[in-house]
Amino acid sequence: MxxxxxxxxGKGIVLLESxxxxxxxxxVVMPILGYEVYNYNHYLSRVLVKYMQxxxxxxxxxxxxxxxxxxxxxxxxxxxxxxxxxxxxxxKQFARIRQINNRNPKPGxxxxxxxxxxxxxxxxxxSSLRFVGDLFYFSSFAAILYVYHSDNRKxxxxxxxxxxxxxxxxxxNSAMFTVIAYMGATVYSFFLIGSKASLFKKITIxxxxxxxxxVLQNAKSIYRTYVMQKQYSGNKAELFAGILYDQFTRGxxxxxxxxxxxxxxxxxxxWNISNVLKKIPSQREYENxxxxxRVAFASVIPRLFWADKPEAGGKFNMQYYAxxxxxxxxxxIGPLGEAYGxxxxxxxxxxxxxxxxxxxxxxxxxxxxxxxxxxLILWLPVLFYQVTYSAxxxxxxxxxxxxxxxxxxxxxxxxxxxxxxxxxxxxxxPVLPMRNTIAANN
Numbered sequence: 001m002x003x004x005x006x007x008x009x010g011k012g013i014v015l016l017e018s019x020x021x022x023x024x025x026x027x028v029v030m031p032i033l034g035y036e037v038y039n040y041n042h043y044l045s046r047v048l049v050k051y052m053q054x055x056x057x058x059x060x061x062x063x064x065x066x067x068x069x070x071x072x073x074x075x076x077x078x079x080x081x082x083x084x085x086x087x088x089x090x091x092k093q094f095a096r097i098r099q100i101n102n103r104n105p106k107p108g109x110x111x112x113x114x115x116x117x118x119x120x121x122x123x124x125x126x127s128s129l130r131f132v133g134d135l136f137y138f139s140s141f142a143a144i145l146y147v148y149h150s151d152n153r154k155x156x157x158x159x160x161x162x163x164x165x166x167x168x169x170x171x172x173n174s175a176m177f178t179v180i181a182y183m184g185a186t187v188y189s190f191f192l193i194g195s196k197a198s199l200f201k202k203i204t205i206x207x208x209x210x211x212x213x214x215v216l217q218n219a220k221s222i223y224r225t226y227v228m229q230k231q232y233s234g235n236k237a238e239l240f241a242g243i244l245y246d247q248f249t250r251g252x253x254x255x256x257x258x259x260x261x262x263x264x265x266x267x268x269x270x271w272n273i274s275n276v277l278k279k280i281p282s283q284r285e286y287e288n289x290x291x292x293x294r295v296a297f298a299s300v301i302p303r304l305f306w307a308d309k310p311e312a313g314g315k316f317n318m319q320y321y322a323x324x325x326x327x328x329x330x331x332x333i334g335p336l337g338e339a340y341g342x343x344x345x346x347x348x349x350x351x352x353x354x355x356x357x358x359x360x361x362x363x364x365x366x367x368x369x370x371x372x373x374x375x376l377i378l379w380l381p382v383l384f385y386q387v388t389y390s391a392x393x394x395x396x397x398x399x400x401x402x403x404x405x406x407x408x409x410x411x412x413x414x415x416x417x418x419x420x421x422x423x424x425x426x427x428x429x430p431v432l433p434m435r436n437t438i439a440a441n442n
Contacts, residue, residue, distance in 0.1 A: 002021070002206070009192055019387060034050075034052045038264055050268070062345045066339065072356070082367075093370060105150060107419045108150070109143075112162075115139050118136035119170055131404065141382060142381065145381075186380070186381035186385060214263060219247050223239065272337060273336050275324060276321045277340060286342060288342060291320075297309075298310045317337070359387060362402055376413075
């Protein structure tokens, strides 16, 4: 996956490969460390009960083929000349995108400003509407790509630093850095489209990203301790900058065995899955798809019509599948754990393969629609944001985010077509390409 990302940087959009790499790291690489380094013999792992709960053979005989087929299905090259995400075809699409943005820069400005306003307003909205506010905020990432892929230098100088500043202030105030880490993972390749970066430069960018993630994992934990537990009342930006500087200057100490342990337990999704393998079928029978069927229905039926429908999040899944009750923190068994809990080893492997195909199908559909509406391609980070870290969430969050965000984008396209470089032709006239896509997704 690393080689695939390095090859594709500058030539295309590195989105599905980033998702795949996250699955490989959290479900394969970190569990290897769990068996080889942070096993029962490691005192911190033993005291905190963070060692893998089943044998190495039991875990990898399921996880390795399941993740391999999932990654294979999701990252199959898109061969169609008009809908590919790399090469001459995507360069042609971005040339069209630049022309549209140069002709009318107003949508980029409007969307960014709307997103910044909704970032603060959404906190005041009822929980049922908060996701809509968040989607408007996430839309500003697409708008930043509008601005970046234009020739308006003044607009870039003003809007991009403003947006980054607001993003950092929001993260510092909430002590939540998920958007920075994972939205960054989905947009970084968009900034390199068309650049003729050397292999050395690509490796440098990739390694810088890896170091940043490692440093951020440690820094955000320390920062949250100060802000949430010690009730720090000073300058939060100065505090976080100091913590980041301290982490960077640690050098090799950052990956020292005991210091890296706390990064390991935050990134080892395999530990959650090993608890599922331990409990099922010895303590609970396989679900045979019943729970996943409820999840599929829950993703398309509004809560207005199903008040007690399943909620995305790890509290239920961790207790139901893994037998662990969590309070005050968030974690989940991921699609890999759900697949095993429902179908066992063989069925779970097939499920992960089909899930990979489904994600790829949605992704490819955007490029097909992009033939007529090129700006839609810049909304890929918005559409796939929550899928990027889905290894740590669940199937419901994948379906929820894809279906609801697709419908949100459709409504924007329907009533504010100028945001997609289109002229409004009247509300009564159907927009067949997008409507067909939403129908297909559902």
